[in-house]
Amino acid sequence: MAERTLHGTGATPRSGVGTVVWYGRDISLPDPDDVEVEPEPESQRFADAVDTARAELESEREATAERVGEDEAAVFDAHIQFLEDPTIEEAVETMIGEGHPAPNAVDAAFGEHIEQFEGMDGRMAERADDLRDVRDRLLRLLTDGERVDLGDLPDGSVVLAERLTPSDTAQLDPERVAGFATVTGGRTSHASIFARSLALPAVVGVGEALDTVEDGTAVVIDGDSGEVLVAPDDSERAAAASDSGAAVVDASVETTDGRHVEVAANIGQPAELKPAVDRGADGVGLYRTEFLFLDRETPPSEDEQYEAIRETLDMFPDGRVVVRTLDIGGDKQIPYLDQPDEENPFLGERGIRRSLDPDSDLFATQLRALLRAASDGAGDLAIMFPMVATVTELDAALDALDTAAADIEECDADAVDVEVGVMIETPSAAFMAGELAARVDFLSLGTNDLTQYVMAADRENERVGDLHDPTHPGVLRAIHQTVTAAHAEDAWVGMCGEMAGDPDLTELLVGLGLDELSMSAVTIPEVKTAVRDTEYNTASERADRARLAATRSEVHTTLDT
Numbered sequence: 001m002a003e004r005t006l007h008g009t010g011a012t013p014r015s016g017v018g019t020v021v022w023y024g025r026d027i028s029l030p031d032p033d034d035v036e037v038e039p040e041p042e043s044q045r046f047a048d049a050v051d052t053a054r055a056e057l058e059s060e061r062e063a064t065a066e067r068v069g070e071d072e073a074a075v076f077d078a079h080i081q082f083l084e085d086p087t088i089e090e091a092v093e094t095m096i097g098e099g100h101p102a103p104n105a106v107d108a109a110f111g112e113h114i115e116q117f118e119g120m121d122g123r124m125a126e127r128a129d130d131l132r133d134v135r136d137r138l139l140r141l142l143t144d145g146e147r148v149d150l151g152d153l154p155d156g157s158v159v160l161a162e163r164l165t166p167s168d169t170a171q172l173d174p175e176r177v178a179g180f181a182t183v184t185g186g187r188t189s190h191a192s193i194f195a196r197s198l199a200l201p202a203v204v205g206v207g208e209a210l211d212t213v214e215d216g217t218a219v220v221i222d223g224d225s226g227e228v229l230v231a232p233d234d235s236e237r238a239a240a241a242s243d244s245g246a247a248v249v250d251a252s253v254e255t256t257d258g259r260h261v262e263v264a265a266n267i268g269q270p271a272e273l274k275p276a277v278d279r280g281a282d283g284v285g286l287y288r289t290e291f292l293f294l295d296r297e298t299p300p301s302e303d304e305q306y307e308a309i310r311e312t313l314d315m316f317p318d319g320r321v322v323v324r325t326l327d328i329g330g331d332k333q334i335p336y337l338d339q340p341d342e343e344n345p346f347l348g349e350r351g352i353r354r355s356l357d358p359d360s361d362l363f364a365t366q367l368r369a370l371l372r373a374a375s376d377g378a379g380d381l382a383i384m385f386p387m388v389a390t391v392t393e394l395d396a397a398l399d400a401l402d403t404a405a406a407d408i409e410e411c412d413a414d415a416v417d418v419e420v421g422v423m424i425e426t427p428s429a430a431f432m433a434g435e436l437a438a439r440v441d442f443l444s445l446g447t448n449d450l451t452q453y454v455m456a457a458d459r460e461n462e463r464v465g466d467l468h469d470p471t472h473p474g475v476l477r478a479i480h481q482t483v484t485a486a487h488a489e490d491a492w493v494g495m496c497g498e499m500a501g502d503p504d505l506t507e508l509l510v511g512l513g514l515d516e517l518s519m520s521a522v523t524i525p526e527v528k529t530a531v532r533d534t535e536y537n538t539a540s541e542r543a544d545r546a547r548l549a550a551t552r553s554e555v556h557t558t559l560d561t
């Protein structure tokens with residue numbers, strides 16, 4: 001048995017074993033009473049630290065762009081901006097002028113901004129992580145703290161950290177790192193999502209107990225149970241080392257009675273493409289294009305979007321790639337797009353509502369990029385519109401697509417023929433599924449948002465986490481209504497919300513009639529195996545009983561989960 005077991009939240013249902021490397025520790029500030037500060041040299045020390053930090057960031061940016069991709073590298077630009085922020089710089093200089101040591105001034109000036117960002121929602125809150133990152137970099141330089149190079153860790157390292165920021169996680173090499181655990185964080189924190197997309201064992205939110213684990217200790221990271229085993233015994237080590245999940249199934253899969261179900265990957269950044277291919281994805285069921293717009297100062301050009309989509313199509317020459325048009329608003333904020341300040345952003349100008357803004361050409365640019373990508377080279381591209389609530393919105397989006405196609409034809413591009421689909425994320429769209437499906441080729445259930453709106457339970461608010469559960473019969477009935485109405489119009493139906501990636505729910509979803517399931521790469525093999533173990537007729541009867549249940553617990557009794 002392990003010497004000790006620490007408990008946190010499992011971020012990826014995988015285990016790994018390795019040796020602890022602490023990251024971001026050992027920054028201790030000088031006691032201002034112990035040091036005599038001369039403002040001028042102290043100010044110079046600060047300026048030198050800023051210069052060195054900038055040089056480090058630029059070289060890490062270059063290395064990340066090469067190894068992972070331009071999008072991941074862009075986070076370093078944001079860090080350079082924070083590093084050069086005149087308000088923060090002024091605050092530091094003022095404190096140094098008042099006789100504070102440079103590290104203490106940096107800590108206080110950044111601390112104030114970090115607090116402001118922490119008070120905001122969604123992606124703005126993630127900015128606090130970026131600021132912490134820049135602060136810690138400066139503090140390390142000013143206090144001679146050692147910096148572990150996350151991009152160059154020994155094979156089999158397990159990274160332990162207070163938290164891991166976007167720029168930290170972008171440097172981790174899944175081929176070398178055996179896993180990570182953090183003191184803070186939850187299932188939806190950036191580090192967790194990244195871990196799932198790369199199938200990296202991870203436990204987050206372990207709390208301060210993690211601080212007691214020393215560098216060089218052997219640990220098992222069990223991302224399924226959410227446990228960190230400190231000094232595991234031989235059998236615990238062996239079990240973790242051999243856990244690579246279910247065997248990868250490269251072939252497409254069908255139920256025991258011959259019903260084909262497509263199992264595809266959700267892609268949110270280029271680094272997720274290879275794991276998706278490696279884990280046997282049939283194609284991409286959701287390509288979230290908003291990631292192309294993050295961590296930069298201007299929207300990506302038509303050509304940049306074209307390149308990103310072509311790269312994706314090239315990786316799936318035999319599969320379908322469903323690209324979702326820009327879905328911003330709600331928790332997805334892009335500062336340079338000057339989004340409205342809304343009281344209820346989840347009920348505001350999100351997704352297609354924003355794309356149809358007549359004063360913006362973002363939608364037309366994106367549609368042209370997609371159609372060009374579809375017409376050049378291999379691959380089977382499909383276009384999907386997010387957050388549709390009405391048939392009128394869909395008609396307007398289809399008109400915009402026709403206009404974009406006409407523009408391209410003027411440019412002599414090949415005539416393009418792509419499948420078009422609608423995400424079902426609003427109760428209205430579920431009720432109107434028949435009319436929507438009659439106009440397109442497919443529907444895809446975005447159960448993250450659909451659950452939020454059907455249950456009136458914020459997907460970000462852990463206090464209503466029990467209500468934000470897609471296995472409530474209310475949500476199952478919305479799914480059933482959507483599938484039935486769409487099939488009557490000969491449209492296929494997929495699902496790309498988190499629910500689709502839970503192998504315990506595969507039988508239910510197949511029974512509800514889903515034709516495609518799209519998910520983070522990590523559980524693709526398990527879901528494919530679960531499809532193969534399912535008999536459609538039995539699953540369908542069970543799904544009927546589940547959806548007609550009165551409560552969520554009755555649903556789970558029916559499903560035996």
Ligand code: PEP
Pocket residue numbers: 286288327425445446447448449450496497498
């Ligand atoms: C969803 O709402 O289920 C979905 C897949 O979209 P996103 O999570 O990007 O809002």
Ligand code: MG
Pocket residue numbers: 425446448449
């Ligand atoms: Mg959504």
